[in-house]
Amino acid sequence: MTENGLTIKRLTADVLIIGGGTAGCYAAITIGRRSGRSVLIAEKADIRRSGCLAAGVNALNAYLSDGHTPEDYLEYARKDAESIIRDDLVLSLAERVNTVTEDLERLGLVILKDQEGNYVTRGWRNVKINGENIKPLLAQEVSRQEHVTVLNHINITDLKQSGDGRVCGAYGFSVREKIAYEIRASAVLIASGGASGLYRPNNPGFSRHKMWYPPFNTGGGYAMGIRAGAEMTTLENRFVALRCKDTIAPTGTIAQGVHAPQINASGEVYEKKYGLTTPQRIYGTVEECRKGRGPCYLATAGISRKAEDELFKAYLNMAPMQTLKWLESGKGPSEENVEIDGTEPYVTGGHTASGFWVDTGRRTTLKGLYAAGDAAGGAPQKYVTGALAEGQIAAETILQDLQTEETEGRKDTNSCAKNETSPFRQYREYLDGGSFPVSCTQAEEAMQKIMDEYAGGIRTDYRYHRAGLLLADQRIRSLENLCKRLRASDTFELLHIYELRERLTVCRALIAHLLARRETRWHIFGENTDYANPDSRFDCYVNSVYRNGEFQMLCRPLVHDKGYSHTQEKILQPEVKE
Amino acid sequence: MSIHINQKKCVGCGRCADACPGSLIWLNSSGKAEIRIPEDCWGCTSCMKECPTAAISLFLGADIGGQGSELSIRREGTVSRWIMHRFDGTEKVISVDSRNANSY
Ligand SMILES: Cc1cc2nc3c(=O)[nH]c(=O)nc-3n(C[C@H](O)[C@H](O)[C@H](O)COP(=O)(O)OP(=O)(O)OC[C@H]3O[C@@H](n4cnc5c(N)ncnc54)[C@H](O)[C@@H]3O)c2cc1C
Ligand code: SF4
Ligand code: SF4
Numbered sequence: 001m002t003e004n005g006l007t008i009k010r011l012t013a014d015v016l017i018i019g020g021g022t023a024g025c026y027a028a029i030t031i032g033r034r035s036g037r038s039v040l041i042a043e044k045a046d047i048r049r050s051g052c053l054a055a056g057v058n059a060l061n062a063y064l065s066d067g068h069t070p071e072d073y074l075e076y077a078r079k080d081a082e083s084i085i086r087d088d089l090v091l092s093l094a095e096r097v098n099t100v101t102e103d104l105e106r107l108g109l110v111i112l113k114d115q116e117g118n119y120v121t122r123g124w125r126n127v128k129i130n131g132e133n134i135k136p137l138l139a140q141e142v143s144r145q146e147h148v149t150v151l152n153h154i155n156i157t158d159l160k161q162s163g164d165g166r167v168c169g170a171y172g173f174s175v176r177e178k179i180a181y182e183i184r185a186s187a188v189l190i191a192s193g194g195a196s197g198l199y200r201p202n203n204p205g206f207s208r209h210k211m212w213y214p215p216f217n218t219g220g221g222y223a224m225g226i227r228a229g230a231e232m233t234t235l236e237n238r239f240v241a242l243r244c245k246d247t248i249a250p251t252g253t254i255a256q257g258v259h260a261p262q263i264n265a266s267g268e269v270y271e272k273k274y275g276l277t278t279p280q281r282i283y284g285t286v287e288e289c290r291k292g293r294g295p296c297y298l299a300t301a302g303i304s305r306k307a308e309d310e311l312f313k314a315y316l317n318m319a320p321m322q323t324l325k326w327l328e329s330g331k332g333p334s335e336e337n338v339e340i341d342g343t344e345p346y347v348t349g350g351h352t353a354s355g356f357w358v359d360t361g362r363r364t365t366l367k368g369l370y371a372a373g374d375a376a377g378g379a380p381q382k383y384v385t386g387a388l389a390e391g392q393i394a395a396e397t398i399l400q401d402l403q404t405e406e407t408e409g410r411k412d413t414n415s416c417a418k419n420e421t422s423p424f425r426q427y428r429e430y431l432d433g434g435s436f437p438v439s440c441t442q443a444e445e446a447m448q449k450i451m452d453e454y455a456g457g458i459r460t461d462y463r464y465h466r467a468g469l470l471l472a473d474q475r476i477r478s479l480e481n482l483c484k485r486l487r488a489s490d491t492f493e494l495l496h497i498y499e500l501r502e503r504l505t506v507c508r509a510l511i512a513h514l515l516a517r518r519e520t521r522w523h524i525f526g527e528n529t530d531y532a533n534p535d536s537r538f539d540c541y542v543n544s545v546y547r548n549g550e551f552q553m554l555c556r557p558l559v560h561d562k563g564y565s566h567t568q569e570k571i572l573q574p575e576v577k578e
Numbered sequence: 579m580s581i582h583i584n585q586k587k588c589v590g591c592g593r594c595a596d597a598c599p600g601s602l603i604w605l606n607s608s609g610k611a612e613i614r615i616p617e618d619c620w621g622c623t624s625c626m627k628e629c630p631t632a633a634i635s636l637f638l639g640a641d642i643g644g645q646g647s648e649l650s651i652r653r654e655g656t657v658s659r660w661i662m663h664r665f666d667g668t669e670k671v672i673s674v675d676s677r678n679a680n681s682y
Binding site: 130 | 579580596597598599600601604614616617618619620621622623624627628636637638639640641642643644645647649658660662664665670672674676677678679680681682
């Protein structure tokens with residue numbers, strides 16, 4: 001059907017997976033291997049090279065070796081997160097990180113082994129791999145599943161809900177042709193990753209997309225869930241990465257590979273002064289610079305030429321521009337220390353506990369909607385193997401729920417509202433051929449500037465306070481209105497308008513969360529200058545639900561049980577008021 | 579940082595356009611690959627790894643220290659040959675075999 005130049009396609013499947021990244025691919029593989037259910041993966045790019053794994057990864061950062069247990073992993077993650085963590089979620093994924101690693105090896109991933117055939121580990125929770133082709137390997141296994149269909153280059157924008165709020169599908173469009181999609185499904189899994197590009201980046205000029213987190217993971221899943229009324233958790237626990245300056249390449253490979261400590265400009269090792277958790281490492285770097293003792297470096301000068309050659313190769317497998325930078329400048333890490341810096345803040349549930357509030361089976365608070373990977377909250381430090389494990393857990397829950405519903409005789413798609421096609425009307429409006437003096441890029445830069453200046457970006461050394469946050473909220477709201485007036489000449493431009501819309505929604509939610517946690521629990525990630533210290537009254541999850549254009553904030557008690565379901569919940573009194 | 583597509587080497591197969599995680603590449607009216615917004619490149623090198631003719635190279639923007647050198651890649655079986663064309667005309671090749679894990 002073609003209306004106003006926009007062709008409409010309607011598709012149906014048992015399961016719709018939004019985002020064919022790490023978690024999404026593995027969920028599809030799990031369902032494909034274990035059932036005959038039809039699965040559609042809707043991916044905005046191409047699953048062979050999309051999301052976090054596009055360039056390759058350096059190591060598998062979550063693997064239990066030397067007799068360590070899931071409980072050990074939980075304690076490590078709890079310490080790093082200063083207790084804001086869900087025991088049930090972390091334990092359930094930690095229980096699976098080793099089996100998914102073995103599966104990756106069967107799929108062809110090269111993992112370093114010793115003479116006895118054991119994986120060579122870096123510390124007790126990290127295995128060394130050649131991770132350059134990890135995404136093509138996953139995509140290949142997806143293509144082996146008979147009942148899994150992949151829709152590449154389809155960007156999903158909105159969830160489809162029935163009258164009672166149940167999620168029964170989604171809407172999206174092709175980023176290449178003027179085709180819009182309505183997809184109906186009995187279960188929908190959000191696996192679209194976290195959100196980058198909310199804040200002004202380290203390199204705001206020509207290299208504006210040289211950021212750590214994929215600039216194409218724009219928080220779409222969060223935004224759709226928020227607008228549909230799903231409960232979100234701990235967005236205020238932002239993630240900032242410690243990176244090689246300019247190239248934003250990982251530092252762990254150098255720090256752990258050649259044991260290079262963090263030093264300031266006078267060569268003093270400062271890392272021990274501030275502590276060794278992820279935020280403390282960045283905090284130390286920021287503090288040294290603030291006190292005039294920067295720039296800061298990883299002390300690599302003096303490593304052997306052989307070690308340097310290994311670093312060149314390791315970086316080519318995950319962040320090639322770092323090797324290019326070394327070679328181009330004529331000075332490798334054996335001659336010159338590597339300068340380091342913190343990135344702009346991101347929201348990502350793979351590193352901190354931000355994302356959808358889910359039960360142990362990864363069900364969100366909306367019926368029919370599930371979340372896994374960086375999109376799901378409550379379980380920080382999940383990394384590649386944790387994202388795979390969550391994809392698997394969500395897939396198992398979906399299969400179980402579909403089975404239960406069938407036994408109970410629920411007629412699924414009938415309850416799905418029929419004529420609810422407002423997203424298509426919006427696509428047409430944006431594509432109506434009109435012009436508007438403000439470009440999408442300008443609006444995006446405006447958003448990043450607001451967040452940078454008033455919501456704790458690089459400019460303020462990640463610090464924020466109430467007055468600034470309120471101003472940020474006001475300005476982000478006005479950008480939301482501006483966003484409606486933008487115009488696109490094709491669906492590639494439409495994609496950028498929708499990415500901006502998603503980011504603005506995530507910014508608003510993030511600001512509401514930053515306002516609600518009136519303490520400083522994590523340096524850098526949540527540096528609230530009105531409340532500079534931790535406060536035990538905030539030993540709780542700060543959650544939010546979006547209703548009628550406003551965020552309702554709630555505080556939930558910490559979960560220490562091995563299982564959590566949405567029915568047994570208790571909300572702490574009094575509610576968090578801003 | 580961004581990519582540069584050598585129009586003479588490009589055979590218009592479209593593989594890079596499929597691979598880009600940002601859908602940034604398209605085939606222009608002469609059937610050659612073109613990046614629509616160079617500033618939007620993430621530098622992931624997915625397009626370069628797909629290209630059968632090594633037509634695509636990566637460069638660092640001047641804002642992050644680039645001086646005009648370019649990095650390209652040629653895949654030969656499991657071996658990737660990364661070729662650095664330095665701005666001063668010299669060349670350096672580093673071969674990485676995907677059968678070997680990183681030592682770090
Ligand atoms: C640069 C980088 C390096 C890393 N290195 C390591 C490492 O060495 N070791 C390690 O263990 N972990 C590493 N991590 C972490 C790990 O890779 C991630 O936590 C994990 O891959 C996240 O999986 P995911 O499925 O949630 O997201 P992704 O794999 O990013 O998948 C999200 C997918 O959703 C798609 N998508 C987004 N929005 C939409 C939409 N609206 N419609 C349709 N599709 C959409 C995206 O294109 C993408 O394919 C790294 C992360 C990054 C960013
Ligand atoms: S390097 Fe990556 S982001 Fe840049 S054009 Fe190529 S595939 Fe796209
Ligand atoms: S992959 Fe190479 S040859 Fe094919 S279209 Fe792209 S640049 Fe041209």
